[in-house]
Amino acid sequence: MRVKTAAKREAILAAAAEVFKESGFERASMAEISARIGGSKGTLYAYFKSKEELFVGVMHQEAKKQFDPILDALDNDTAELEKTLCVLGEKIVSFLCQESSIQTRRMIVAESGRSDIGRRFHEEGPKIGMQRVAAFMKKQMDAGRLRQGDPLRATLQLFALLDCETVTPMLLGLETSISRPRIKRLVSRAVETFLAAYAAR
CATH class of the missing domain: 1.10.10.60 (Homeodomain-like)
Structure with missing residues (x-):
């Protein structure tokens, strides 16, 4: 059954x-x-x-397939922090910049003013992923690789850096596609900026 x-x-x-x-x-x-x-x-x-609940279910199923292996890898202890963050960032940005992902984000933003779909989407998906990344950040802080701070805030700031030159221009139609080599460069720059603020000295 x-x-x-x-x-x-x-x-x-x-x-x-x-x-x-x-x-x-x-x-x-x-x-x-x-x-x-x-x-x-x-x-x-x-x-x-409801249709909203079904839509959120569809989006989370696709994201789960893409992100679970990435997030599971964060459970393994690693001293190669910069490399780990770059690999994480490249996989996340590559998925979020796909045409289907961009369309989804646009639909969610458009509907958020008329229903609670935005809140539900965040609570049942991105929020959970960010909490898992924050747990990784906390381990890195405890290991002395990152300076002590709020691990969730650090995660949000990393995601903002990853978004600003990739996902946001795609959402606004300023970019129609971003090549993998360019994603690699932009992610590397975002991680470098993040570590300039958070790497332990």
Whole structure:
């Protein structure tokens, strides 16, 4: 029973991902999604209480596939702090600069003024990821590689540095794509700036 339920949920998320990508959040309908899985809207609502909840589920599933291996790697102790942060930054920025990720961020921002989708998206996704990175920062502070401070604030500041020359220009349409070599350079610059402020002296 549990396997069947999990399989059905996966099928719903897969169908919803297609509809959201094709129609955008506002024009997508629960009726269209339920038609794609060959079920009723009642079945759909048994798994997800609203279109907002389903959208958040779709976004988190994709992000989880991309980010879990990256965040799991932070659990391993490492003395190569700069290299670890660069690898982390490159993978995160590469994912966030994909066209589908940019479209998602734009949809979330557009809907946030009309519903609680922005808060829910943050609470159930990015916030959890940042807390895991903050735990890594705390270990680095305790090991004497970073100066002591608020690890969550340090994480937020690192993410802001990673965002400002990559994701933000993409969101605003100032950039249409960023090559991997350029991502590597921009991430390296962001990490260098971060360590100038936080590296232990």
